[in-house]
Amino acid sequence: MENRTLGIIGGTGWLGRAIAEALLESGFIKPDHLLISNRSGVSTFEPGVKLLADNQQLVDLSDIVVLSIRPEQFRELLINARGKLVISLMAGVPAAAISAATGADVVVRAMPNAAVEIRQSFTPWYGVGNLVELDRQWVQRLFECVGSADEVPDEDCIDYLSALSGTGPAFPAMLQMALTNQAVAAGIPLAIAQRAAQGVVVGGGQMLASRDPRQMIESLMAYRGVTAAALRSMADQNIEAIVGRAVQAGAEIARKGM
């Protein structure tokens, strides 16, 4: 299983590059079993990792092919991947469209997020076609090299989770900006507002790595003071519905196809 060659089309991009680096660092893939392709010919990988200009050559030399290009770039991609396991990271491109365009009978759709950079992505994935147990385990282990991963029960979960977890740092970044901007509007100096908001998002996020969010909220609400007033205001304005609509808006784009 470890001797299979993995080819990453778009392996010098944001996701592809971080995943490739993690696979090499963890020893999951040896440099001579990793192939990368892009259009520009620019790569900063160690010399053992082959950079190819020809996507079909990458496919022919690979057992497993990862598509880590943007959906609009996929429309121009011409490859025949019949007989290969194709793993797509693309948002909003259905497995059926990938099969039709590449000839691959077995397609895995996976949805990591930008936290692959720090090996803390959550990656849901779903296989279409006859994905054998060995490949299933391989895919799971591959994405565990960049964080945690789960096989999900159907392809629609991928479209929904593209908006929920594929967006990665986007929601926390939005919260951090809102906290900063509102603090500045309330008269707090900008640098202090920025540090305070970052402390909330980063420090709070790190605590939640090992704590249950409901218990955390209940513990802080028990003071019946500042936190309770702030959170009650959010609940009164139905924060869950706002979050739900935001995720649905993203999921609709993924379902509609890009």
Ligand SMILES: NC(=O)C1=CN([C@@H]2O[C@H](COP(=O)(O)OP(=O)(O)OC[C@H]3O[C@@H](n4cnc5c(N)ncnc54)[C@H](OP(=O)(O)O)[C@@H]3O)[C@@H](O)[C@H]2O)C=CC1
């Ligand atoms: N970034 C994110 O947070 C997330 C991204 N995704 C999905 O992952 C996919 C990749 O995104 P991301 O890594 O951010 O994108 P990037 O734009 O960073 O990377 C795309 C890569 O593809 C290469 N490329 C483009 N066209 C071709 C081609 N025809 N043949 C070979 N290589 C090509 C580019 O290199 P060059 O220009 O040299 O060709 C580049 O290295 C997208 O489909 C996106 O939907 C999913 C979840 C999160």
Ligand SMILES: O=C(O)[C@@H]1CCC=N1
């Ligand atoms: O926004 C996008 O389309 C991609 C997929 C999920 C995160 N980034």
